[in-house]
Amino acid sequence: MATLRIISDDDPTLRKSSREVGEITPRIIQLLDDMIETLHEYDGCGLAAPQVGVLRRVAVVEVEPGTIYELINPVIVEKEGVQEDIEGCLSLPGRWGITQRPAKVTVRAKNRHGESYEITGTGLLARALCHEIDHLDGVLFIDKATRMLTEEELEALREGAEEDEES
Numbered sequence: 001m002a003t004l005r006i007i008s009d010d011d012p013t014l015r016k017s018s019r020e021v022g023e024i025t026p027r028i029i030q031l032l033d034d035m036i037e038t039l040h041e042y043d044g045c046g047l048a049a050p051q052v053g054v055l056r057r058v059a060v061v062e063v064e065p066g067t068i069y070e071l072i073n074p075v076i077v078e079k080e081g082v083q084e085d086i087e088g089c090l091s092l093p094g095r096w097g098i099t100q101r102p103a104k105v106t107v108r109a110k111n112r113h114g115e116s117y118e119i120t121g122t123g124l125l126a127r128a129l130c131h132e133i134d135h136l137d138g139v140l141f142i143d144k145a146t147r148m149l150t151e152e153e154l155e156a157l158r159e160g161a162e163e164d165e166e167s
Contacts, residue, residue, distance in 0.1 A: 001037045004052040009092050009140060011053075018048075018055045018136040021072050024114050028058065032070050032112055035060045044090045046128040048135030051091050059132035063124045074109035074133050077118070085127065086149065086157075087141045096154060097145030101127045 007013060021028055031054060039047045039060055049058040059071040081103030088096045106120040107129050121129055131141055142148070149157075 001033045003041045004034050004038045006038065006042060006047075006051050006090050007053055009142075013053055013055065014050055014091060014135070014140060015138045016050065016055055017138050018050055018057045020057050021110075024072065024110070024112060028056070028072070029112050031056070031058055032060065032072075036062075036068060036070075042090050045124065046132040047090060048132045050135050050138070057136045059136065061125070061128045061132055063128050069109075069119055069129075070111050071107065071109040071129075071132065072111065074107050074129070074136070076105055076130070076133060077108050078104075078106040078120075080104040083123070083127065084146070087127065087131065087145070089131070089141050092140065092142065094154075095142065095148065096157075097142060097148040099127075099141055099144045100146065101130045101144075105129055107133070 031049065035047050035052060038052065039062060045063045046059065046061040049056045057073045059074060061069045061071065079102035082100055083103040084098060084100045086096050087099045103126060104122045105126045106118055108116060108118050110116055
């Protein structure tokens with residue numbers, strides 16, 4: 001396994017649509033393994049193949065430590081409600097915005113063994129699934145943000161998080 005380089009928003013690869021995976025080859029399995037390692041290295045909750053320069057419909061999501069969803073050719077098959085929250089991205093470090101996402105989504109995908117499965121998520125899991133699938137279509141969270149947070153707002157959030165850790 002290897003930690004991959006995450007590309008930033010000035011790279012045009014992030015704005016391209018990814019190709020479906022036809023056959024799950026050893027290269028795709030290696031990509032999944034490397035993406036998981038990269039996700040852990042950068043302490044993220046999701047990573048899509050375009051973020052590491054690979055235009056294939058592959059993503060990984062881990063919002064609860066130890067529960068990793070490997071998504072090959074993911075498709076949202078159902079969405080319900082609306083949630084609004086702060087969102088960021090490993091490809092846009094230091095930038096945060098307020099986005100609206102479905103409150104609940106069901107995604108159909110394949111795993112590394114080629115088996116189809118569905119996952120239904122709410123809250124952060126729903127947000128992460130939608131965020132990573134958007135990456136596969138060349139869409140970034142800043143395209144959906146109702147507004148970006150200012151430096152002052154980010155600093156206040158950091159201070160609040162530090163206070164929470166101390167108590």
